[in-house]
Amino acid sequence: MSSKTPKVRQINYIAIIPHLIIMAGMVWLWYQIYPENAFLFGAITYILTSFILRNLISKDHRNGIKNNNSENYKEAISDFEKSYTFFSKHEWVDKYRMVTLLSSSKMSYREMALANIGYCYSQIGDGNKAKEYYERTLKEFPGSGLAKSALNMMNSVEQTPSSKN
Template identity: 50%
Template sequence: MSNVPTIRKFDWISIFPHLMVLSFLILVYYVIFPNQALLFGSFTYLLISRSIRYFIPKYHRLGIKAMNEEEYEYSILNFEKSYQFFSNRSWIDKYRYLTLLSSSKMSYREMALNNIAFSYGRLGEGKKAMEYYLKLKEEFPENGVVDYSIRMMNSAKNTEL
């Protein structure tokens, strides 16, 4: 495991769609197995949510794994693929609370740009990192991480080591 910082912004409103899906599954199992409906419904929900998040955002998952192993070139490649995947299928990312059963406040496209910029920074490629941070700022102006990152990079340019 590496020392790569992780930011997880949770969107509490996403709990409602999750509870609706879970309730529906429990109701379906209640018709079939009334005594074990809660157990089977919960297990099915976990199985579905884990499977969806394993297969659909595959490149994102591979990018995170590569970052944790400090393989930043490979993480960049995977996050670029993730960004492209979710750009081509923006509805999956937009409705990720239902389509991926994800509670993340950040979209996968937003996370991809942030992680690409971070990976370039870890590789010492400040210009490429700044390019992606600026792209992130342009596409997601409400992102609080990007302002901090840009300020940090600008202050590092003005500091002699």
């Protein structure tokens, strides 16, 4: 069995500011209703809202991550394709994910979906498809460090002469 899948989490620290504002708004609303425990209820409301939004709206992406972690790469590819399609149809949800999903991720869900599809193809041994998806990721997201790194690694492996013992 292969080792654990590497995790890449890029955080947009500026996105924490709107999160704090949203949480403060929830605390303020609870303060109007129940001032004694406004902070506790506001924080709980924020956490529940965040959990619900991420699990309902980005469920295909989450399923892809679960399948990827379980090494069910073909199923993960299907899930990531659904995620990409959803966020392509609803670009504003992805663009404003710091508010719509309470997500502070630096990478968009569309970028993550394409890069994850490339990764999954590499894990099932389809290097050509993996390369195709990493190149597509770079075409749509020119600043994608993840796709650049993956392509550099794939290109270096292709250029390295195999050694014989």
